[in-house]
Amino acid sequence: MMKYSVVIITANRQNFLKNCIDKLFEYEINKKAEIIVVDASDIEFEFDKKNEIKYIKIEPKDKGFSNQRNIGIKSASNDYVIFIDDDVEITQNWFDNLVGEFEKYKDEVFGLMGAVFPKQNKILSFVCGVLGHPGGGFRLHNFSKNKVIYLSQVSTCNTVFNKKLIEEVGMFDVNNKFGSEDSELCLRITRKYGNNKFVYTPYAIVWHYSPNTISKFIKWYIRRGISDMDIYLSHSVHLSYIIKTSVILKILPVLVLAVFNVRILYISFIIYYLWQLFKHKFMFKYFSYYKF
Numbered sequence: 247m248m249k250y251s252v253v254i255i256t257a258n259r260q261n262f263l264k265n266c267i268d269k270l271f272e273y274e275i276n277k278k279a280e281i282i283v284v285d286a287s288d289i290e291f292e293f294d295k296k297n298e299i300k301y302i303k304i305e306p307k308d309k310g311f312s313n314q315r316n317i318g319i320k321s322a323s324n325d326y327v328i329f330i331d332d333d334v335e336i337t338q339n340w341f342d343n344l345v346g347e348f349e350k351y352k353d354e355v356f357g358l359m360g361a362v363f364p365k366q367n368k369i370l371s372f373v374c375g376v377l378g379h380p381g382g383g384f385r386l387h388n389f390s391k392n393k394v395i396y397l398s399q400v401s402t403c404n405t406v407f408n409k410k411l412i413e414e415v416g417m418f419d420v421n422n423k424f425g426s427e428d429s430e431l432c433l434r435i436t437r438k439y440g441n442n443k444f445v446y447t448p449y450a451i452v453w454h455y456s457p458n459t460i461s462k463f464i465k466w467y468i469r470r471g472i473s474d475m476d477i478y479l480s481h482s483v484h485l486s487y488i489i490k491t492s493v494i495l496k497i498l499p500v501l502v503l504a505v506f507n508v509r510i511l512y513i514s515f516i517i518y519y520l521w522q523l524f525k526h527k528f529m530f531k532y533f534s535y536y537k538f
Contacts, residue, residue, distance in 0.1 A: 250279040253318035256332040257286040263332045284314040312418035312427040327409045329402040333455040344450035356443045357407040359400040360450030361387045374456040376529045388528040396442035402428040404452045424473035
């Protein structure tokens with residue numbers, strides 16, 4: 247008897263979606279879990295295995311990360327929901343590693359997230375992984391030291407949730423218009439149940455098609471920044487977040503001093519660059535996955 251439902255949301259990304267579903271069938275996930283696609287594309291998706299999944303077509307005007315995820319949850323027949331993005335490729339042992347680890351902790355935590363690596367052999371995509379996007383990327387994988395660790399927040403691009411928990415906290419927030427709906431959900435879970443209600447396993451890996459051009463890279467991070475600000479403003483915890491993460495605030499003292507002596511700016515830039523290189527030296531061990 248199946249216990250898991252895999253939910254994929256999509257809109258006008260048929261090539262990515264087909265690739266994602268093909269991988270699910272290649273590794274016979276359809277025999278282990280219910281597969282649900284919530285599609286808000288302008289045209290209906292057609293492919294040969296469509297009758298073997300639960301395909302839900304909604305109007306493009308109803309498109310939205312939160313709304314589509316909620317539709318997927320309500321349509322799921324099983325107690326546990328696995329979210330993956332439409333632009334990921336699962337690996338051969340992904341399902342067994344994800345579910346196998348979750349089964350050990352499911353009475354203790356509300357969900358489990360697997361590792362996310364950039365798919366393309368592009369420097370920009372690799373940089374996303376180093377910065378920890380999406381789903382923690384190389385940064386979280388390295389931090390785990392190849393062990394299961396506890397988390398208070400997870401990403402929905404490779405995570406299994408207890409469906410009942412999501413229902414108890416009010417589902418994904420449909421008023422969230424910019425993304426980061428997973429972070430917002432985790433904030434509510436943390437406030438209600440406390441920290442460290444999720445776990446991370448470095449062994450349930452998916453490949454993710456990350457931004458591979460400068461314009462896509464910038465647009466993604468701008469949207470992500472807007473979504474983070476929207477969440478933290480709405481949850482009244484924005485001040486500490488802004489202070490902690492704002493690059494402008496971090497370099498403000500240097501900018502002020504540079505007014506009096508521009509050399510301070512140059513020296514500070516070199517020191518900052520070297521510090522960041524040292525801080526992210528873990529990235530070198532991930533070069534072996536790619537051929538630039």
